[in-house]
Amino acid sequence: MNAPAPLKAKDFETDQTVRWCPGCGDYAILKSVQSVFPSLGIPRENFVVVSGIGCAARFPYYMNTFGFHTIHGRAPAIATGIKVANPELSVWVASGDGDSLSIGGNHFIHTLRRNVGLKHLMFNNRIYGLTKGQVSPTSERGKRTKSSPWGSVDAPFNPFQVALGAGATFVARGIDVQAPMLRAVLGRAAQHEGTAFVEILQNCNIFNDGAWKSLTEKDVRAECQLLLEHGKPMIFGKDQDKGLRLNGLSLEVINLADHDESEVLVHDETNLNLAWLLAQMQAPAFPTPVGVIRAVEAPTHEAQLTAQLEHAVENKGKGSLHDLLNAGDTWTV
Amino acid sequence: MNAPAPLKAKDFETDQTVRWCPGCGDYAILKSVQSVFPSLGIPRENFVVVSGIGCAARFPYYMNTFGFHTIHGRAPAIATGIKVANPELSVWVASGDGDSLSIGGNHFIHTLRRNVGLKHLMFNNRIYGLTKGQVSPTSERGKRTKSSPWGSVDAPFNPFQVALGAGATFVARGIDVQAPMLRAVLGRAAQHEGTAFVEILQNCNIFNDGAWKSLTEKDVRAECQLLLEHGKPMIFGKDQDKGLRLNGLSLEVINLADHDESEVLVHDETNLNLAWLLAQMQAPAFPTPVGVIRAVEAPTHEAQLTAQLEHAVENKGKGSLHDLLNAGDTWTV
Amino acid sequence: MSTTARPPEGAAPPTSLSRVTLRFAGDSGDGIQVTGSQFTSTSALAGNDIASLPDFPAEIRAPRGTLAGVSGFQLQFSAEDIFTPGDLLDALVAFNPAALKANLEDLKTGGVLIVNVDEFGDRDLTKAGYEANPLEDASLSGYRLFKVPITTLTRRALEELELPTKSVDLCRNFFALGMAYWLYERDPEPTRQWISTKFAKKPKVVEANHLALKAGIAYCDATEAFQERYVVAPAEVKPGKYRNVNGNAALAMGLVAAAERSGKKLFYGSYPITPASDILHELSACRHFGVTTFQAEDEIAAVAAAIGASFAGNLGVTGTSGPGMALKAEAMGLAVTAELPLVIVDIQRGGPSTGLPTKTEQADLLQALYGRNSESPVAILAPATPADCFHLAYEACRLSMQHVVPVVLLSDGYLANGAEPWLIPKVEELPDIDIQHPGPEAAEGGFHPYARDEKLARPWAIPGVAGLEHRIGGIEKANVTGHVNYDPNNHHEMCLLRQEKVDRMVDQVPATELYGDAEGELLVLGWGSTWGALRSAVMQAQDEGQKVSHAHVRSLSPLPADLGDLLGAFERVLIPEINLGQLSMLVRARFLIDAFGLNEVRGKPYTSTRVYQAICDTLEQPAPGRA
Amino acid sequence: MSTTARPPEGAAPPTSLSRVTLRFAGDSGDGIQVTGSQFTSTSALAGNDIASLPDFPAEIRAPRGTLAGVSGFQLQFSAEDIFTPGDLLDALVAFNPAALKANLEDLKTGGVLIVNVDEFGDRDLTKAGYEANPLEDASLSGYRLFKVPITTLTRRALEELELPTKSVDLCRNFFALGMAYWLYERDPEPTRQWISTKFAKKPKVVEANHLALKAGIAYCDATEAFQERYVVAPAEVKPGKYRNVNGNAALAMGLVAAAERSGKKLFYGSYPITPASDILHELSACRHFGVTTFQAEDEIAAVAAAIGASFAGNLGVTGTSGPGMALKAEAMGLAVTAELPLVIVDIQRGGPSTGLPTKTEQADLLQALYGRNSESPVAILAPATPADCFHLAYEACRLSMQHVVPVVLLSDGYLANGAEPWLIPKVEELPDIDIQHPGPEAAEGGFHPYARDEKLARPWAIPGVAGLEHRIGGIEKANVTGHVNYDPNNHHEMCLLRQEKVDRMVDQVPATELYGDAEGELLVLGWGSTWGALRSAVMQAQDEGQKVSHAHVRSLSPLPADLGDLLGAFERVLIPEINLGQLSMLVRARFLIDAFGLNEVRGKPYTSTRVYQAICDTLEQPAPGRA
Numbered sequence A, B: 001m002n003a004p005a006p007l008k009a010k011d012f013e014t015d016q017t018v019r020w021c022p023g024c025g026d027y028a029i030l031k032s033v034q035s036v037f038p039s040l041g042i043p044r045e046n047f048v049v050v051s052g053i054g055c056a057a058r059f060p061y062y063m064n065t066f067g068f069h070t071i072h073g074r075a076p077a078i079a080t081g082i083k084v085a086n087p088e089l090s091v092w093v094a095s096g097d098g099d100s101l102s103i104g105g106n107h108f109i110h111t112l113r114r115n116v117g118l119k120h121l122m123f124n125n126r127i128y129g130l131t132k133g134q135v136s137p138t139s140e141r142g143k144r145t146k147s148s149p150w151g152s153v154d155a156p157f158n159p160f161q162v163a164l165g166a167g168a169t170f171v172a173r174g175i176d177v178q179a180p181m182l183r184a185v186l187g188r189a190a191q192h193e194g195t196a197f198v199e200i201l202q203n204c205n206i207f208n209d210g211a212w213k214s215l216t217e218k219d220v221r222a223e224c225q226l227l228l229e230h231g232k233p234m235i236f237g238k239d240q241d242k243g244l245r246l247n248g249l250s251l252e253v254i255n256l257a258d259h260d261e262s263e264v265l266v267h268d269e270t271n272l273n274l275a276w277l278l279a280q281m282q283a284p285a286f287p288t289p290v291g292v293i294r295a296v297e298a299p300t301h302e303a304q305l306t307a308q309l310e311h312a313v314e315n316k317g318k319g320s321l322h323d324l325l326n327a328g329d330t331w332t333v
Numbered sequence C, D: 001m002s003t004t005a006r007p008p009e010g011a012a013p014p015t016s017l018s019r020v021t022l023r024f025a026g027d028s029g030d031g032i033q034v035t036g037s038q039f040t041s042t043s044a045l046a047g048n049d050i051a052s053l054p055d056f057p058a059e060i061r062a063p064r065g066t067l068a069g070v071s072g073f074q075l076q077f078s079a080e081d082i083f084t085p086g087d088l089l090d091a092l093v094a095f096n097p098a099a100l101k102a103n104l105e106d107l108k109t110g111g112v113l114i115v116n117v118d119e120f121g122d123r124d125l126t127k128a129g130y131e132a133n134p135l136e137d138a139s140l141s142g143y144r145l146f147k148v149p150i151t152t153l154t155r156r157a158l159e160e161l162e163l164p165t166k167s168v169d170l171c172r173n174f175f176a177l178g179m180a181y182w183l184y185e186r187d188p189e190p191t192r193q194w195i196s197t198k199f200a201k202k203p204k205v206v207e208a209n210h211l212a213l214k215a216g217i218a219y220c221d222a223t224e225a226f227q228e229r230y231v232v233a234p235a236e237v238k239p240g241k242y243r244n245v246n247g248n249a250a251l252a253m254g255l256v257a258a259a260e261r262s263g264k265k266l267f268y269g270s271y272p273i274t275p276a277s278d279i280l281h282e283l284s285a286c287r288h289f290g291v292t293t294f295q296a297e298d299e300i301a302a303v304a305a306a307i308g309a310s311f312a313g314n315l316g317v318t319g320t321s322g323p324g325m326a327l328k329a330e331a332m333g334l335a336v337t338a339e340l341p342l343v344i345v346d347i348q349r350g351g352p353s354t355g356l357p358t359k360t361e362q363a364d365l366l367q368a369l370y371g372r373n374s375e376s377p378v379a380i381l382a383p384a385t386p387a388d389c390f391h392l393a394y395e396a397c398r399l400s401m402q403h404v405v406p407v408v409l410l411s412d413g414y415l416a417n418g419a420e421p422w423l424i425p426k427v428e429e430l431p432d433i434d435i436q437h438p439g440p441e442a443a444e445g446g447f448h449p450y451a452r453d454e455k456l457a458r459p460w461a462i463p464g465v466a467g468l469e470h471r472i473g474g475i476e477k478a479n480v481t482g483h484v485n486y487d488p489n490n491h492h493e494m495c496l497l498r499q500e501k502v503d504r505m506v507d508q509v510p511a512t513e514l515y516g517d518a519e520g521e522l523l524v525l526g527w528g529s530t531w532g533a534l535r536s537a538v539m540q541a542q543d544e545g546q547k548v549s550h551a552h553v554r555s556l557s558p559l560p561a562d563l564g565d566l567l568g569a570f571e572r573v574l575i576p577e578i579n580l581g582q583l584s585m586l587v588r589a590r591f592l593i594d595a596f597g598l599n600e601v602r603g604k605p606y607t608s609t610r611v612y613q614a615i616c617d618t619l620e621q622p623a624p625g626r627a
């Protein structure tokens, strides 16, 4: 085969009209993904985008790859089958907060436990978009929606804590409207061998407009976000004047005017306990961490399975159907 | 009503023959539960024991309370309906590791998120007992079972980490064969208002005999278990000669011969990050923590719902069916 | 009131019509649903019989101006009894080219067609997929086309308010409504009042919409454009107090009513899904009725929690649509064998799988009957009209609690969103729902959770009652004692008992109403939301002297006791359903009748025209022999 | 070999029998299954036709000596063709009082009854629920009772080995087997060899078991207890190589064979559930065949992963029992509309809900057909015998991949565990499974994922092939292009196409084999595991001159093309099934035939006696008229 022409973002667009509400954050995510895919050195035909149901889950229709828009919550399980069947494929799950964490919560945690080589992108708009505005498992307590007109009584999940609790090997956060950062995060996810969980903060301008505004508006970003970089001190603020410090078992924000930079904790993607602390950081006391919170290599489900298949052949010889059928006590008449 | 005669363990026995394998750890758990229930000051008719399917899930049949042996994995959801319908009831879920964490994983994490007032007892034998010995989500990697004759390829869940990740307000561990400790843990769970998750290490002598032997055998207990007590330093060992110390973001075991007791970390049931660290402690480097790892009060689902129901009546007046039917534009012919 | 849609003195007298079918169509942001509802209410107040149906786009907010974004609202108003929102349109108001394109095929030749010409720019046409402007070629010559610059006129009318253009344009729908009121001589006052109440907190908006409405009427008064006006006289309807109600709202009220009348707390466990979500929304607002709604993590948890609530003595209800129903299957089986009250609401939609979520279908009947492992019988009711959703929801709760058995309520997307006038029942006239929970006295001599009364119902004994402690579960139980039991004969007996329990509910099924003679050449048999189309079509056939009758089954399990005889009295039976023949199969199997089917699965209700045609076709078929 | 079960010279000649039904019963720890299997293998080697059935207790390890803990193994061996493990027992070996109590009612009057008297102590009797010792009153007088102190004799025989008593007692089953070998003149050599191989690493155990076996034979030789011996001559069976196989093992091999022969990788996604788990176990051992087994977190993930694997080009299979099948419903609907190959194995068990997990039933047929939202057709095959599980598993895979359609394989607990001799097929004689995935050339001119061939199958295009990138999903798709499509006519067409695709598979259904004349007074129609009982009963009726024939449906969807004509040629049709009339309903609805049913749901197979009786009863009924 000739070396194929290098792929461009356009190669990943389909001829289907994109059907999200004008202004929806999903458009920006789509653009970012379309611009990252060609850079990965993977032939287009080796991408598979799998989704459940929801606005987010419309994603595969707009990606010119192999795609499967499945049923609500089951995308990780279907994607697992795809990846195990053919580990060569680059398998991406596009899913909403409801799809991933409500109906799909069990598959979500088990995929993480097994460390199947999927990139799980969760578009978190803290609402059910497609069904027109019900409370989601990431909606804040007290939230009034169509299904909670008196206010939601439940605490939301912290998606990172759920993922870490399930044994996630890669956890990261991006934001719909911050394309360069999102692209970087997606690039990292693509490289990860096991399950890469990426939470993408996404605005649903129809049913939950401004859910992330307090940290995504241009003028507050620097103060409200902490961009994590492995091996770098965790410093943020418009003037890079604040940092994170460990105090016993908790994190605290220090002002670099009063403290030395050496007190600032250095980000370590491989430290599970640090990831756990970072996962909990919430406004207003803390900036929201973005970028890669955790990344460790661990054996993937499919790699171990493949090894086992090979080992079995080494051990027992390639299975012979004739022998299988003729095994056990036989007799001839 | 006359003050009823105080209840005895015997009052909680049923006339049904107990049908576990001789030697099964479930017998001891049953005994402990039967001995704790009468001490709780709750009338017998206010107990409901709910279970899914599995050996563990046979539990309700042997408890002379209201009981519901439901379907595989769904006990927490059914129990939620019971508790919400009647918050006066003391609702207990008896469930296996497969029932809770495999098929029932989603209900498990959502119950914890909502903090529904249930006591969720998970009998962890690291195997599927009832179906005769397949790998469970708590089985160790490499485990050979009927369904994994070549060794399991997946990492197990750490049930505590899963629970903490889901927002658990009460997390504790007991052991089938250590009745006094188990009874104490159950007593604490009974007092907790929200979801109380209790992992009970249980021996399945038929399909996974000795799974916990390395820490439950009488002569190793002191060295291999750390009994947690709120406000007390975390010290263990036959001679109470070892303690836990914080080193950066990790725990380490120190020998009190070489260190002062003041260095030893004091257990704090309300510290989520400490709970996270304790949850990860594993043999051989660490003792297994037993007792109450975490206990914090937080609003329960049903209490908030009840408040909302009351608030609504205050706010809108008790609903009138006539008004409801006659609402909106009406006309008379 | 100076502004009125009444004719100016001296104008030509309006043409009198017995019924009109009208549709508003535009972008989902155009306020189509409000416009339609207002016309509906006004017509109801004017005494017409009415039936209406919204048509939502499948996307939340498809791009403006595209076909995918078209929203519609159709209503029929009439001087006679009507049963459907109408087949072909007498008039269509199209707010943009996409709306025109999507709806034109339903407009009668010669029908009134009002378009907002301001929206027919080149880009608008392209978005709608028009290559040429239909307003400028001959393609609309078959209709009475009125090209009105609605945007311009509205803006002009609201000039003085100095509102931002965006806000002004939001009033265009009232301009159009004004025109429609003029055309059909409707009193705009109720709408004026509605506007005043609705936007009470925003006086500017009130004023703007009032002005737009008035301008629409004034435009018609002033221009010569519309030469004709129409009146539809009030219908003769049963006296009483009415409101317009859609199926989902009616269903939700039926549940609340049953809870109130039985003194039970309603527990509604659900997971959002189109087109059932509105029931969750309606009930969530009913906290002051003591209604508990539980938005579960999935459909399985929703039904499971409802089962738990039932076990604890609430009226446990769960609601969903087809795909969610599939997920509930295993737990429904538990409710069957646990023999607990449980109402399962399925608002059917287009399938299989995700299918056509916003479209209607009647293809979950066999799923409701057989969609569980093993012999797992439930009762099944299916409302025939939006208002009937109230009555059958109420009945489902009553039966479920009194017979201690799961009951499925099969509505569909068409009933859910379709609306009709509802003669509001008096609370005290609703059937009694007497519920008996055994008290502590039942413990005497030993409590038997699977003892049965003459209905074969077992006692609904709830936790908290001393002495009634007992265990139930999904494993087979001994009859009477309820203990786990593996005895072969007991199992067989229990399987038969569970079926017999449902079968005995036939006593509770009213005699089948027959519309037309009790014998004849053809019986049209239906169930569910096709009722209106079937009734209209049969009326038409009867008017033309055909020996055709109509019967509609509201209890699908058990089937009415009289059904066999009824069917047997006709030479042919035609069963139209929006599926590939599900009731047909049940009827054929049970009564060995070679029934004809009308089976089109197009995601939309049958028109009465289509059913009428099927009637004619069937009458031309030789009558099949009988077994 | 000095030890033999052959008669000593000069002994009375043995009675010759054409067939014998024998059951071993004891505690689950007693080695009953091994004993039974050994007798089965030996009889097979001796040339008999055989059929066997284990009966496991519902509990894992119920307390020793209780009724709940009784394990059984029944086999029939014969000099003629046989089709079931037999109805009533000619001989029963009961290892303890509970085993006696649980099994006695199946023993023929006059049958041989061997009991281990050592186990009839007072405590043992109480545990089994006996108030008095049945060996000491007259209650067993109707049988040929042999009271053998098996425990004592085994201990004595093994004395010299100085093993712990516990180990010695584990050999008692071989003592009993030795007795049975003596009684039926069986050669113990194969069992001796089996013991040697099985316990090769434990020579002491080998020796102990050899001694026990020998002692059992010697005991019979020595005592006068058994006056009679029996021989069952070899049957005339088709020549070839045989093995004994149970349904689940056969099924698993069928899947592996289909994967091998089609060159596909087998992906088996499953969640353990009785009685389907053994398929997972069997396949998990097949890693060296490249078989991937995926023990999922639940049944939904299991089917979902199998669908994903199919999409990626594997042979995706999922297996479960009824409750798990219910959970898979929604995902099966996805496979239907996505039009992917998928084999869904349902090993039916007693229901509803958890029901009777270890017992058999045939009540998931309607669930398989209709247990999903909307019109969601699948193909359904049901094997008739344990060995047939191999062939239909193979066929299900072939059809699913070639027609690109989900296929359900309905086995049951009886087939799963029941065993029969299987004429091992030659690998090269298995039907070809030619699978075509479109290659890059299919991209030319635009790839159409929902274009169809003459079977209406769409191309199975798998990821990794350049140019074939396409999207599929659960929303309705346009035919040919596969794009999301809401058009009403397309939806109707697609609903019909999906059904028609399954209907056209009728070409692949072989003509129905009729046992008996092609017309007559009664056709006995069955499906699934009742085959043996039906065939035996029909043979009996035919032997008695009745005009009765037997037909057995192996393809339930589509039904065989010739079925209607076949049924029409008989005056009456009787459909025995272990449910309340599921195939009956299909047949009645489709053919308008007033079929009789035999519908007993006892968690166990019909005996041929029961079926024979139903045949007689039906023949006495007036023949129903015909439509």
Ligand SMILES: Cc1ncc(C[n+]2csc(CCOP(=O)(O)OP(=O)(O)O)c2C)c(N)n1
Pocket (backbone or CB within 6 Å): A053, A054, A055, A056, A057, A071, A072, A095, A096, A097, A098, A099, A100, A123, A125, A127, A128, A129, A130, A131, A136, C271, C272, C273, C274, C299, C323, C324, C327, C354
């Ligand atoms: C089995 C099933 N249950 C429910 C639904 C209805 N449904 C579709 S999407 C959705 C949730 C959407 O929320 P989320 O996953 O957050 O995605 P978003 O639309 O916000 O992107 C629901 C409840 C469904 N399609 N299938």
Ligand SMILES: Cc1ncc(C[n+]2csc(CCOP(=O)(O)OP(=O)(O)O)c2C)c(N)n1
Pocket (backbone or CB within 6 Å): B053, B054, B055, B056, B057, B071, B072, B095, B096, B097, B098, B099, B100, B123, B125, B127, B128, B129, B130, B131, B136, D271, D272, D273, D274, D299, D323, D324, D327, D354
């Ligand atoms: C829907 C469904 N799937 C599968 C099963 C089979 N099953 C019963 S119990 C069980 C797992 C038992 O393991 P666990 O929950 O750990 O309980 P244990 O028996 O070990 O106490 C399984 C898979 C079932 N009954 N229902």
Ligand code: SF4
Pocket (backbone or CB within 6 Å): A019, A020, A021, A023, A024, A025, A026, A055, A056, A125, A129, A130, A203, A204, A205, A206, A207, C060, C061
């Ligand atoms: S509803 Fe919200 S999430 Fe869905 S497309 Fe519209 S803006 Fe986006």
Ligand code: SF4
Pocket (backbone or CB within 6 Å): B019, B020, B021, B023, B024, B025, B026, B055, B056, B125, B129, B130, B203, B204, B205, B206, B207, D060, D061
């Ligand atoms: S199988 Fe294991 S868990 Fe189950 S009853 Fe027996 S010993 Fe206990």
Ligand SMILES: [Mg+2]
Pocket (backbone or CB within 6 Å): A096, A097, A098, A123, A124, A125, A126, A127, A128, A129, A136
């Ligand atoms: Mg969302």
Ligand SMILES: [Mg+2]
Pocket (backbone or CB within 6 Å): B096, B097, B098, B123, B124, B125, B126, B127, B128, B129, B136
């Ligand atoms: Mg277990």
